[in-house]
Amino acid sequence: xxxxxxxxxxxxxxxxxxxxxxxxxxxxxxxxxxxxxxxxxxxxxxxxxxxxxxxxxxxxxxxxxxxxxxxxxxxxxxxxxxxxxxxxxxxxxxxxxxxxxxxxxxxxxxxxxxxxxxxxxxxxxxxxxxxxxxxxxxxxxxxxxxxxxxxxxxxxxxxxxxxxxxxxxxxxxxxxxxxxxxxxxxxxxxxxxxxxxxxxxxxxxxxxxxxxxxxxxxxxxxxxxxxxxxxxxxxxxxxxxxxxxxxxxxxxxxxxxxxxxxxxxxxxxxxxxxxxxxxxxxxxxxxxxxxxxxxxxxxxxxxxxxxxxxxxxxxxxxxxxxxxxxxxxxxxxxx
Numbered sequence: 001x002x003x004x005x006x007x008x009x010x011x012x013x014x015x016x017x018x019x020x021x022x023x024x025x026x027x028x029x030x031x032x033x034x035x036x037x038x039x040x041x042x043x044x045x046x047x048x049x050x051x052x053x054x055x056x057x058x059x060x061x062x063x064x065x066x067x068x069x070x071x072x073x074x075x076x077x078x079x080x081x082x083x084x085x086x087x088x089x090x091x092x093x094x095x096x097x098x099x100x101x102x103x104x105x106x107x108x109x110x111x112x113x114x115x116x117x118x119x120x121x122x123x124x125x126x127x128x129x130x131x132x133x134x135x136x137x138x139x140x141x142x143x144x145x146x147x148x149x150x151x152x153x154x155x156x157x158x159x160x161x162x163x164x165x166x167x168x169x170x171x172x173x174x175x176x177x178x179x180x181x182x183x184x185x186x187x188x189x190x191x192x193x194x195x196x197x198x199x200x201x202x203x204x205x206x207x208x209x210x211x212x213x214x215x216x217x218x219x220x221x222x223x224x225x226x227x228x229x230x231x232x233x234x235x236x237x238x239x240x241x242x243x244x245x246x247x248x249x250x251x252x253x254x255x256x257x258x259x260x261x262x263x264x265x266x267x268x269x270x271x272x273x274x275x276x277x278x279x280x281x282x283x284x285x286x287x288x289x290x291x292x293x294x295x296x297x298x299x300x301x302x303x304x305x306x307x308x309x310x311x312x313x314x315x316x317x318x319x320x321x322x323x324x325x326x327x328x329x330x331x332x333x334x335x
Contacts (some may be wrong), residue, residue: 057072057078059076059077086098094114134154241253303318308320
């Protein structure tokens with residue numbers, strides 16, 4: 001397996017993927033090339049081989065003098081940094097110093113009112129300051145699909161929708177009892193919600209209806225199996241076609257053979273017509289076929305031997321050609 005050199009410690013290792021740059025030990029301990037550079041510089045400083053650049057600074061918060069290495073600094077400690085932030089921090093809503101309003105953290109707003117106003121401004125800018133669907137109160141929505149200002153309004157709207165569904169169900173609900181007329185005997189019978197699919201007053205009437213339906217189906221099948229009369233497109237004679245002969249078009253095999261020959265003749269005529277169109281591709285100057293015309297095959301740069309040429313303006317024109325031939329005419333289609 002191929003090995004790589006760690007960019008941090010320089011040791012060779014077997015990578016688990018092609019993009020791996022650090023060895024497993026450096027990855028586990030979070031060591032980078034900068035870490036080793038700092039360690040080398042520190043060791044050299046302790047050994048006396050390297051003296052880092054030292055800066056003498058004065059803290060701008062407490063006035064204490066302190067020393068920094070490699071870069072100059074303005075603040076001596078984290079406490080002074082937090083104190084400076086608290087003294088200079090301003091409210092993002094109104095811009096007043098937070099320390100003047102009793103906020104010594106250097107974060108947040110000067111008051112709840114200022115915070116609410118800032119949030120409303122941001123919501124209006126982002127199109128999220130919407131009216132409540134129930135009470136109409138304006139509120140800050142945490143998504144463009146939000147419709148309610150509070151859980152109470154959401155509960156009220158859910159209850160209203162539930163009542164509308166129940167009302168619609170009661171309006172479309174079938175009656176408890178319904179009177180129907182039997183289509184067989186004409187007798188009136190009662191139908192409940194549980195038996196609203198019932199059509200007949202008794203089992204005897206239902207059996208009669210089933211028997212009638214079966215008889216109608218049998219008659220329909222019998223009518224479909226009846227013999228049909230067709231006319232032969234070749235000899236114009238009428239002939240009968242049974243249920244299993246629906247695809248039959250001709251009255252006899254002789255007429256079918258004539259139709260087949262006609263179809264072949266049509267296909268052959270299409271080929272002849274194509275050849276005719278090719279032969280009729282003639283030279284527009286002398287009428288000779290394009291393949292036999294020297295003028296055409298030379299892209300109108302040469303003239304046939306013995307041809308008479310005159311100038312029409314600046315264009316040469318052939319008025320007589322020894323190879324002139326009339327266009328070939330194919331024989332017409334035999335009837």
